[in-house]
Amino acid sequence: MSDVFLNGSLTIAGLGPGDTAMMTPEVNAAIAQASDVVGYNSYVARIPPREGLRLHASDNRVELDRARHALQLASDGGHVVVVSSGDPGVFAMASAVFEALESAPEYLDVEISVLPGITAMLAAAARAGAPLGHDFCAINLSDNLKPWELIERRLQLAIEGDFAVALYNPRSASRPQQFARALEILRAGCGPDRLITFARAVTTPDERIVTVPLSEAKADMADMRTVVIVGNSATRRVGRYVYTPRSAP
Amino acid sequence: MSDVFLNGSLTIAGLGPGDTAMMTPEVNAAIAQASDVVGYNSYVARIPPREGLRLHASDNRVELDRARHALQLASDGGHVVVVSSGDPGVFAMASAVFEALESAPEYLDVEISVLPGITAMLAAAARAGAPLGHDFCAINLSDNLKPWELIERRLQLAIEGDFAVALYNPRSASRPQQFARALEILRAGCGPDRLITFARAVTTPDERIVTVPLSEAKADMADMRTVVIVGNSATRRVGRYVYTPRSAP
Known part of the structure; x- marks a missing residue:
C-alpha cells in the first residue's frame, strides 16, 4: 500500500488532572497507537517517549497554530493525538481544533474524534x-x-440563580486584579459565610485543597494551577468534607 | 488481628457513561479491592461478580437508604464502593452519602473518598x-x-447569560410535559436556529447523537437516558461536528 492511501486521524484526548490513575483506558490506547503527540509543553511532558512517537510541544496561547499543525500532520497520514489537561472539551483544545478546521476546510476529510477526560x-x-x-x-x-x-x-447571573460555580483560570500574573474583583462580586452577592474551595494542582504532588468562608478568601489563594469552586446557598461542611445537597435550599 | 480493629472504607466511584474504556484505573482498582458494591440496579449490573464480592443493588429513588446502608457496611469493616453512573459528584450518589452522614454522625469516623468519572x-x-x-x-x-x-x-438566567447548557434527566414518563415547557423557554429565549444536541445512551450500543436547530426539537427526542446540550449563541456546525468557539460571540 502506498502512502497515498494511508488515512491519518486526529484524536483530541483529555489526560485528566495529572495522576495517571485518572486517565481513561481509551486515552492511553490512543497515545499508545499515536505517531504524533501535539500539545502545550507541560502536557506533552506527561507523555512517555518511545521509538516511533514524535512529540510536538508548543507554548501557551498558540492554540490555533497548534491545531492547524495537528490537522496537517493527520492530513499527511499521521495518527495524531492532541493532548489537553483535564477534558479537551472544557476550556481546552477541542474547540480550538474545530475553529482551525472551520478556517481550513481542506482538512474536512480528516477523521477527528474527541476522547473525554x-x-x-x-x-x-x-x-x-x-x-x-x-x-x-x-x-x-x-x-x-x-x-x-x-x-x-x-x-452575577450565576449568583442570582443560586448555582454552585466552578471558576477555571482564576488568576494569572498578567491580571492579578480580576480575581480580587470576582471575590468582591461573590461576597456582595453571596454574603461572608458562603463556602469557597481552592483546589490547586489536584492529584499532583503539589495538591492543596482549602475550603474557607468567603470572608476569609483572599485573591492570592488562587493561581493558574487552581480551580475554584463556590458553593450555592445550601453548601455546607460535614466532617472534613464540603458538599452541596441534592435538594434546593 | 480481631475484627474490632479492622477499619472499613467507603469509596464513591464514578463508572463513567457506560463503556469500560472510559472507566478510570483508580475506579477499577477500587472495585477490584471491594468487599461490597452498593448502587442502583442497572449500575451494579455493570460490575462483574467475583468470589468474596457482595453486590447490593437497589431501586431508584432510595438514595438516602442506600447511602446509610453503605455507611453501615463500611462501619462494620467492609471496603465498600458505592457506584454511580458518570461522575458521582454530578447529580449522583456523592451528595446523598454526605447527606446521610450529616444525619448519622456516628459514621463520621468512616474513611470516605470520592473517585471522579x-x-x-x-x-x-x-x-x-x-x-x-x-x-x-x-x-x-x-x-x-x-x-x-x-x-x-x-x-432563563442561563439563557440571559448566553451560557451553553447541559440538561440532565430531561424527561421521564412521570413528567412528560416539563421538557416540552423547557423547549418553549429555550425557543423563546434563544430563537429557532440555536443548536440543540440530544445524546442518548452515550458510549453504549444504544448510543444515538442528534443535533438539530431548536425549531426542529421535539420533546420526545429525549428520555431519561438522554443528556441534552443547548449551545450558546455562537455554537455552530463544522463538517459533521458541532462546537462552541472559545471566544465570546
Missing part, C-alpha cells in the same frame, strides 16, 4: 467532597477571549 | 464535537428535589 472541577469536587452536587456553572475567568464585563455579568 | 455531558459533548467549549451550566431538569419554578428560573 476528568476535568479539573470534577477532580477538585471529588477531593473536597461533593460541592457540585446540585445545578452548577463553569466559568473561565480568563479574559483572553472575552471581555471582562461579560465574565462579571455571568458571575 | 466521566460525566454524561462531557462524554456527549466529546461525541458531538465540542458544544461545551465556552462557559456553560449543568441543570438537572428533574423536579423530585426542587420546585419546577426554580428550574425554569435557572434556565
Whole structure:
C-alpha cells in the first residue's frame, strides 16, 4: 500500500488532572497507537517517549497554530493525538481544533474524534467532597477571549440563580486584579459565610485543597494551577468534607 | 488481628457513561479491592461478580437508604464502593452519602473518598464535537428535589447569560410535559436556529447523537437516558461536528 492511501486521524484526548490513575483506558490506547503527540509543553511532558512517537510541544496561547499543525500532520497520514489537561472539551483544545478546521476546510476529510477526560472541577469536587452536587456553572475567568464585563455579568447571573460555580483560570500574573474583583462580586452577592474551595494542582504532588468562608478568601489563594469552586446557598461542611445537597435550599 | 480493629472504607466511584474504556484505573482498582458494591440496579449490573464480592443493588429513588446502608457496611469493616453512573459528584450518589452522614454522625469516623468519572455531558459533548467549549451550566431538569419554578428560573438566567447548557434527566414518563415547557423557554429565549444536541445512551450500543436547530426539537427526542446540550449563541456546525468557539460571540 502506498502512502497515498494511508488515512491519518486526529484524536483530541483529555489526560485528566495529572495522576495517571485518572486517565481513561481509551486515552492511553490512543497515545499508545499515536505517531504524533501535539500539545502545550507541560502536557506533552506527561507523555512517555518511545521509538516511533514524535512529540510536538508548543507554548501557551498558540492554540490555533497548534491545531492547524495537528490537522496537517493527520492530513499527511499521521495518527495524531492532541493532548489537553483535564477534558479537551472544557476550556481546552477541542474547540480550538474545530475553529482551525472551520478556517481550513481542506482538512474536512480528516477523521477527528474527541476522547473525554476528568476535568479539573470534577477532580477538585471529588477531593473536597461533593460541592457540585446540585445545578452548577463553569466559568473561565480568563479574559483572553472575552471581555471582562461579560465574565462579571455571568458571575452575577450565576449568583442570582443560586448555582454552585466552578471558576477555571482564576488568576494569572498578567491580571492579578480580576480575581480580587470576582471575590468582591461573590461576597456582595453571596454574603461572608458562603463556602469557597481552592483546589490547586489536584492529584499532583503539589495538591492543596482549602475550603474557607468567603470572608476569609483572599485573591492570592488562587493561581493558574487552581480551580475554584463556590458553593450555592445550601453548601455546607460535614466532617472534613464540603458538599452541596441534592435538594434546593 | 480481631475484627474490632479492622477499619472499613467507603469509596464513591464514578463508572463513567457506560463503556469500560472510559472507566478510570483508580475506579477499577477500587472495585477490584471491594468487599461490597452498593448502587442502583442497572449500575451494579455493570460490575462483574467475583468470589468474596457482595453486590447490593437497589431501586431508584432510595438514595438516602442506600447511602446509610453503605455507611453501615463500611462501619462494620467492609471496603465498600458505592457506584454511580458518570461522575458521582454530578447529580449522583456523592451528595446523598454526605447527606446521610450529616444525619448519622456516628459514621463520621468512616474513611470516605470520592473517585471522579466521566460525566454524561462531557462524554456527549466529546461525541458531538465540542458544544461545551465556552462557559456553560449543568441543570438537572428533574423536579423530585426542587420546585419546577426554580428550574425554569435557572434556565432563563442561563439563557440571559448566553451560557451553553447541559440538561440532565430531561424527561421521564412521570413528567412528560416539563421538557416540552423547557423547549418553549429555550425557543423563546434563544430563537429557532440555536443548536440543540440530544445524546442518548452515550458510549453504549444504544448510543444515538442528534443535533438539530431548536425549531426542529421535539420533546420526545429525549428520555431519561438522554443528556441534552443547548449551545450558546455562537455554537455552530463544522463538517459533521458541532462546537462552541472559545471566544465570546
